[in-house]
Amino acid sequence: MPRRSYDQYCAVARALDAVGERWSLLIVRELLGGPRRYTDLHADLPGVSTDILATRLKQLEGEGLVERRRLERPANATVYELTPRGAELRPVVEALAHWGGPDLGEPRPTDAVREHWYTTTA
Amino acid sequence: MPRRSYDQYCAVARALDAVGERWSLLIVRELLGGPRRYTDLHADLPGVSTDILATRLKQLEGEGLVERRRLERPANATVYELTPRGAELRPVVEALAHWGGPDLGEPRPTDAVREHWYTTTA
DNA sequence: GTAGTGACTTGGAAAGTCCAACCTATTGGC
DNA sequence: GCCAATAGGTTGGACTTTCCAAGTCACTAC
Numbered sequence A, B: 001m002p003r004r005s006y007d008q009y010c011a012v013a014r015a016l017d018a019v020g021e022r023w024s025l026l027i028v029r030e031l032l033g034g035p036r037r038y039t040d041l042h043a044d045l046p047g048v049s050t051d052i053l054a055t056r057l058k059q060l061e062g063e064g065l066v067e068r069r070r071l072e073r074p075a076n077a078t079v080y081e082l083t084p085r086g087a088e089l090r091p092v093v094e095a096l097a098h099w100g101g102p103d104l105g106e107p108r109p110t111d112a113v114r115e116h117w118y119t120t121t122a
Numbered sequence C: 001g002t003a004g005t006g007a008c009t010t011g012g013a014a015a016g017t018c019c020a021a022c023c024t025a026t027t028g029g030c
Numbered sequence D: 001g002c003c004a005a006t007a008g009g010t011t012g013g014a015c016t017t018t019c020c021a022a023g024t025c026a027c028t029a030c
Helices: A011-019 A024-031 A038-044 A050-062 A090-100 A111-121 B011-019 B024-031 B038-044 B050-062 B090-100 B111-121
Strands: A066-070 A078-082 B066-070 B078-082
Touching: A011 A024, A011 B024, A011 B090, A024 A038, A024 A050, A024 A066, A024 A078, A024 A090, A024 B011, A038 A050, A038 A078, A050 A066, A090 B011, A090 B090, B011 B024, B024 B038, B024 B050, B024 B066, B024 B078, B024 B090, B038 B050, B038 B078, B050 B066
Parallel strands: none
Antiparallel strands: A066 A078, B066 B078
């Protein structure tokens, strides 16, 4: 179990308690684009290990931010998708994307690419 | 040194690389209220250990988000304050505060207290 | 000179993360 | 039925980060 728990009486701290761990917000960002399978999440998040991905998905599910849904035939797969509460994190991800976007990168993207980022990550 | 570094080409990942570590955003939240001394930060962030606080402040300083400034007499203290770039994190902290605020807490605050949170954390 | 801040540093234990390998089911040929 | 592939994980061990308590060093007040 994650030993986090900063300070229960601060709104920011409570938010970080829920999604402040490594990879959590990046998983949310992926899911903001729609439901995804475990394997696809693993492929789209370079560097995340399978155990951490499984752990984070369970945590997010336990917090009511993500739901596990099994697709029937012919797809026959398990997908993860955001709950309404999880989707409310969109402004947080957008704010981070905006802050980390244009002014930080070394390999400066073109305006076209940057536009792509904003529309896909936000 | 922190071995983070998710994926350099994603804006959200780059943002989290800078401020995604434990306590970083809470320190920023404190400094959004104005310059603070080390000891006051330590007192206002219940649970942070002194070594982590010192480490995070150096990291944030190294990233150009926080500046260390020595006050002369009679105060004769060292204060930390946000750079303009660091202050640009305000929307991120606001989004987190808004998300973590009204709908999550168990010891539901009164509206007056909640108002206090928004104005002081945002 | 001794007591008390302020601003850290250090050492060791605990917790979290990474990596590679393994496991169980289901599907799809042949 | 048999073999390989894919999906969705679990497990063990090394490595890294965080926690906690204690100690350091500079300065001021008395």
